[in-house]
Amino acid sequence: MPKFSVVIPLYNKEKDILNTLNSLFLQTFTDFEVVIVNDGSTDKSADIVQTVKDERIQYVSKKNEGVSKTRNMGVSKAKAEHIVFLDADDYWYPTHLESLNTLVKKFPENPWYATAYEKRHHKKFISPMISPVLEKGADWMGLVPHYFENSLVDTLAWTSAVCFKKTFFEDLDGFDTAITHGAGEDTDLWLRAALAAPLAFSNRITARHNLDGSNRISHTPTLIRNFMDVDRYETYADQHPGLKTYLDLNRFSFAMQHKMAGDTATFKRFANQIAPENLTAKQRYMLKQPKQMLKLLLKGKALAETLGVRLTSFN
Secondary structure, eight states, X not given: OOSEEEEEEESSOTTTHHHHHHHHHTOSOOOEEEEEEEEOOOXXXXXXHXXXXXXXXXXXXXXXXXXXXXXXXXXXHOOSSEEEEOOTTOEEOTTHHHHHHHHHHHSTTOSEEEEEEEEEEETTEEEEOOOGGGGGOTTXXXXXXXXXXXXXXXXXXXXXXXXXXXXXXXXXTSSOTTSOTTSSHHHHHHHHHHHHSOEEEEEEEEXXXXXXXXXXXXXXXXXXXXXXXXXXXXXXGGGSTTHHHHHHHHHHHHHHHHHHTTOHHHHHHHHTTSOGGXXXXXXXXXXXXXXHHHHHHHHHHHHHHHTTOOOOTTO
């Protein structure tokens, strides 16, 4: 039995999948299998994958059903005790699985793990994730009991840098398939996981989130996406430091997306549930701005990134 099962959901990633697989097969830790689930791709993704010959690959093809069902199917096919996800347009440094294996050996009873990651905004600009945990130094690893307080800018868990014990993933019922098109599938799972157990985390950056990848689900029009139910977690806020702020920041994000899409009613529903003290002055200002001003702010953000400066409304 392999130590890790690497689950890769595949949908129309012909421009990216080979680079992603190359980063996987350059891993220094090699005791893994690969479960690639083709979610009804209509481009050449499947053809490209099937040119890669490696006995560790298990390839499955199905009709298009969305990334949550696709990941869940991949986990159901996995043989290893530990499940690792890798999106078909992301990248691992060669020591990624080695770092996760070190975490697993150091915290064998913990049910989930993650490493630090970076964000590629475009080919000339890459920035590290932002979290108070990173102030402990690049060589730190340990349990993070206060997940939400440490995930207010960038979330500690990110899909292509997280690892679950398969039994824990199944106990959590996996990704919620009612949430679609990048409208909180990942966040919803991290919430359930963090409420159940601390995250074992390594500050060593071993994965890259390619924000300029092709065919990204986050570019799906807002009004055809089914967003996660933030309210269901409100009852846990008193027992978990930072959770109420974390939930309100997700409401802020969802509110802004609906304002930009012209859905005033849904914007107001999210915005009216936010405690103002949980937002920064910048975020409160943005909530009050008209759609046209927000478009200008987004253009300014994009311009800053061309100059190598990351701007975010979350710090």
